Amino acid sequence: MTNKKKIIIGLQAVATVYLLGNMLYNNLQAFDLMSTAMGLLGLFGNILLAHKKKETFALNMTNNVLGGILSFQNRFFAEVGMNIIYFLTQALRGIPYFKEHEDENGEVITKKQIEPKKIIAYILFGTLVMGLVSRFFDGDMVILDSVQNGIAIGAQLRQMNGNADGWLLWIISNVINMVVWASVGNWILVASFAAYAIVAVSGYLNWSE
Numbered sequence: 001m002t003n004k005k006k007i008i009i010g011l012q013a014v015a016t017v018y019l020l021g022n023m024l025y026n027n028l029q030a031f032d033l034m035s036t037a038m039g040l041l042g043l044f045g046n047i048l049l050a051h052k053k054k055e056t057f058a059l060n061m062t063n064n065v066l067g068g069i070l071s072f073q074n075r076f077f078a079e080v081g082m083n084i085i086y087f088l089t090q091a092l093r094g095i096p097y098f099k100e101h102e103d104e105n106g107e108v109i110t111k112k113q114i115e116p117k118k119i120i121a122y123i124l125f126g127t128l129v130m131g132l133v134s135r136f137f138d139g140d141m142v143i144l145d146s147v148q149n150g151i152a153i154g155a156q157l158r159q160m161n162g163n164a165d166g167w168l169l170w171i172i173s174n175v176i177n178m179v180v181w182a183s184v185g186n187w188i189l190v191a192s193f194a195a196y197a198i199v200a201v202s203g204y205l206n207w208s209e
Contacts, residue, residue: 004209008202012047015198019043022191032188038066039192046196049159050167050203052107054098057090064090074184077137078130082149086156094160101162110207114165119154123169126153141180148176167204171197 023036045059068083101109127150134142152173159166174197181189 004205008050008205011198011202011205012050015195015202016043016047018198019191019195023188026188026191032186034066034070035186035188035192038063038070039188039195041066042192043195043199046199046203050199050206052110052206054095054102054106054108057095057098061087061090070186070189074186075137076134076141076145076180078134078142078145078149079180081130081133082152085153089156089160097160097162108162110162110164112164112208115163119158119165119169122154122157123150126150141183144176145180148173148180151176162207164204164207167200167207170200170203174200 019039023039026032027036041059041063045056045063048056048059064083064087067086068080071077071079071083098108103109127146130149130153131142131146134146151169155166155169155173157166158169174193177193178190178197181187181193
């Protein structure tokens with residue numbers, strides 16, 4: 001095993017232990033099944049994605065359904081829209097792309113190229129659209145929620161086309177999500193997005209090889 005692989009696995013182990021410990025602590029105080037299920041599905045889905053496995057979609061798409069419900073309950077309407085976008089982009093683009101670009105090990109073939117113009121265009125478009133949605137429904141934290149989702153749209157579209165730089169955008173998006181969910185006191189999801197950010201680092205290392 002190379003040193004890079006050891007770092008990737010080490011980061012994922014740290015994220016897993018941290019999230020499980022945090023969930024145990026918070027659930028002892030007030031058990032939250034939906035947040036816990038969402039957090040774990042997202043964690044293991046992201047780990048599979050970091051390892052370029054198509055099995056990621058079953059976990060991540062279930063995570064999207066739960067995320068949409070929780071976001072609706074907390075009036076983060078841009079986030080509701082984002083979970084719908086995540087689900088659809090995986091179904092319509094991610095699954096076909098992974099099937100068409102598999103190597104002999106059953107892993108998706110990824111691309112190292114960074115394309116700043118496309119990334120900026122995705123982010124600006126996503127921020128504008130999700131901001132209008134959130135404002136229309138009188139959502140909370142409209143600006144921060146929309147910027148986070150604009151970055152996430154860029155991350156998702158890049159990733160579903162096999163681009164490694166999508167992971168870098170996910171790191172930023174996950175950090176902002178920590179702030180958003182801390183504002184409503186959902187510490188399980190704060191920990192979940194912290195763990196996702198750590199896994200995103202490992203994903204970028206693996207996809208950019």
